[in-house]
Amino acid sequence: MMREPVVPAVTGDLIIRELLGLLRLLFSRPRAALRRLERLLGVLRARVVFRRCECGALVVALGDVNVTGDGSIRIGDRVQFAGGMFATTLYAAPGGVITVDALTFLSYGVSIEASQRVQIGKRCQIASMVLIRDRNELTTAPVTIGDDVWLAYGVIVEPGVTIGNDSVVSAGSVVRSDIPPFSLAQGNPATWSPLRSTAGPPSLKPI
Amino acid sequence: MRDSRIAVWDRLRTRFQLRRCAAIGTGVVVRGNVWIHGEGRVVVEDGVVLDGRAAPIELFPWDAAEIVIGRGSRIDGGTSIEATRSVRIGARNTIGGFCRIMDSHFHALLGDRHVRPAPRPVTIGDDVTIGPRSIVMAGAAIEPGSTFGATSVIRQTTRGLDGTAG
Numbered sequence: 067m068m069r070e071p072v073v074p075a076v077t078g079d080l081i082i083r084e085l086l087g088l089l090r091l092l093f094s095r096p097r098a099a100l101r102r103l104e105r106l107l108g109v110l111r112a113r114v115v116f117r118r119c120e121c122g123a124l125v126v127a128l129g130d131v132n133v134t135g136d137g138s139i140r141i142g143d144r145v146q147f148a149g150g151m152f153a154t155t156l157y158a159a160p161g162g163v164i165t166v167d168a169l170t171f172l173s174y175g176v177s178i179e180a181s182q183r184v185q186i187g188k189r190c191q192i193a194s195m196v197l198i199r200d201r202n203e204l205t206t207a208p209v210t211i212g213d214d215v216w217l218a219y220g221v222i223v224e225p226g227v228t229i230g231n232d233s234v235v236s237a238g239s240v241v242r243s244d245i246p247p248f249s250l251a252q253g254n255p256a257t258w259s260p261l262r263s264t265a266g267p268p269s270l271k272p273i
Numbered sequence: 274m275r276d277s278r279i280a281v282w283d284r285l286r287t288r289f290q291l292r293r294c295a296a297i298g299t300g301v302v303v304r305g306n307v308w309i310h311g312e313g314r315v316v317v318e319d320g321v322v323l324d325g326r327a328a329p330i331e332l333f334p335w336d337a338a339e340i341v342i343g344r345g346s347r348i349d350g351g352t353s354i355e356a357t358r359s360v361r362i363g364a365r366n367t368i369g370g371f372c373r374i375m376d377s378h379f380h381a382l383l384g385d386r387h388v389r390p391a392p393r394p395v396t397i398g399d400d401v402t403i404g405p406r407s408i409v410m411a412g413a414a415i416e417p418g419s420t421f422g423a424t425s426v427i428r429q430t431t432r433g434l435d436g437t438a439g
Contacts, residue, residue, distance in 0.1 A: 150331075151308065151328065151329055151331050151351070151353060152328070191380060191386060194353075194373075195371075195373075216380060216386060218378075219375075219408055220373065220406070220408060234382060236426075237373075237408045237410060237426060238408045238424065238426040250382070261382065261383060262383075
């Protein structure tokens with residue numbers, strides 16, 4: 067069974083507690099305090115960046131995130147956007163819907179483009195320079211990515227694709243057909259094989 | 274006169290861009306931006322060209338990790354090199370733009386994905402050409418004189434293409 071982490075509501079009380087904790091940490095472990103401060107600024111940055119979106123609690127944006135288009139964007143609780151060399155882009159065309167569920171981590175340089183619907187599940191790990199789009203030069207069809215999916219560096223997900231829960235897509239792959247749950251996909255176009263494990267599906271802990 | 278002034282400026286700029294390197298050889302040229310962060314060591318040997326004009330070049334050695342760029346190598350913009358233990362690039366290599374070189378997968382394939390697997394060092398031999406947008410993954414050992422076309426994914430001991438690319 068996976069544990070669903072409890073997400074506290076952001077209240078004045080929580081913010082004061084956070085700031086006091088930060089002060090205490092500043093004296094004991096200054097480097098950890100700096101990281102904590104960066105996260106806190108990330109939360110504030112996310113508030114600004116996603117002001118026109120439906121945005122959950124404690125979303126963190128540590129780098130540039132460009133939010134464009136007139137479609138709707140929903141970001142779940144505790145979603146993290148990392149910073150890095152390139153900005154992350156979320157583009158929802160009018161009528162398009164992008165949904166990123168709780169606890170998903172997106173690295174820098176990720177592009178998500180939706181004309182209809184792009185749905186990303188819970189606790190996914192999306193590496194840098196990944197492109198997910200539901201419209202290319204030929205077709206437009208919704209994209210669904212399950213829970214606990216890991217898209218490695220530079221993956222491209224093409225329109226109409228469904229990726230099952232717990233699957234892994236290896237670096238540089240181009241996914242053009244559906245990937246079943248708990249499998250490893252690689253190549254261009256991506257082919258998949260089942261992920262064998264004695265350990266069972268990934269046990270995820272809250273970040 | 275003007276040329277020499279530009280040369281002086283270029284040299285100062287190179288020094289500034291590479292200020293966090295542990296060692297810099299002679300005749301190193303930096304164009305555009307190079308972004309070095311992390312606590313590890315970066316060694317840039319003689320005559321290396323880092324051309325970060327199209328996009329910044331990222332060199333990211335983690336704590337106690339090492340990135341070595343060999344004599345006379347050339348790296349184009351947008352390339353990111355991340356070392357959790359060791360990435361060694363040999364002499365006279367050409368690495369195209371927007372490549373990614375990393376010596377760890379960062380997540381376990383099975384089990385808890387937040388557990389980081391042990392790093393597997395990356396070694397690139399001499400006289401290697403790697404096309405743009407390629408990915409060099411953990412444990413890759415590229416033999417001297419190899420050529421890889423654009424968007425290659427390299428993850429084992431390999432010789433690459435013989436005379437062809439694409």
